[in-house]
Amino acid sequence: MPTLEAIETKIRRLQEQAEAMRAKKASATLDRIVALMKESGVTVADIEAHIGGKKRGVKAGKKTAAGAATVAAKYMDPKTGATWSGRGRAPAWISSAKNRDRFLVDGNGTTASVATGSKANRPGNYRRGPQPAKYRDPESGATWSGRGPAPAWLANAKDRTKFLIEAGA
Structure with a gap:
């Protein structure tokens, strides 16, 4: 029966072999890409310009690994602490709210206090x-x-x- 150390050694050896195979495959892919670029006259600058031209609509926030922009939270559920940016489909905890002002988050990440009556004093706003x-x-x-x-x-x-x-x- 093999010992724990023998099994761990075998696992390390297999992981090293897998990494070597990945590197060899990546190297072959890169060699193919370089050959295609030379054949068609494409430069790295052309590729960067092409990729850069496809990024549209992301103006604020950071990009994640998947390419989506992260946006700061605009609303927060006071009960659970769950947040929502105000973009996309509204979560259940805010979707049925008539007035979302009580869920607003200020710059410090805490629920903002909304001045009551400030909106009601403007002409055209009536109590529902x-x-x-x-x-x-x-x-x-x-x-x-x-x-x-x-x-x-x-x-x-x-x-x-x-x-x-x-x-x-």
Whole structure:
């Protein structure tokens, strides 16, 4: 029965043989490439220009070994710490969020604090979703928020102020 040292020695020898075979194959490939370049008159500068011309669209970030650009994280999940650059398909933890501002990451890699109300103060930005009632019909008790078409009990009224709900009430 072979010993552990004998098996390790055999493994090292086989790895050296595999490396020598790889080097021999690479050398043969390089010799073929050089021969083809000489035959067709292609220079290394031509190859670099050709490869350099194919790199389009990568302006920011570093390139990985696969050739894709890495981009700094723009959003972070506060629960898991997972990040997303804002490019490509949105991950599940942010895809259903109506307002992604709470997931924004500042330059230090921490969740940025977003000033509330700064966006709402600009003209044209309205609060979405259900609104508090502004008008109430004294007879039926029905209410209306002031958004959308006015109900029949209010649409025909000449003076809507008598239907207003007081702020304190």
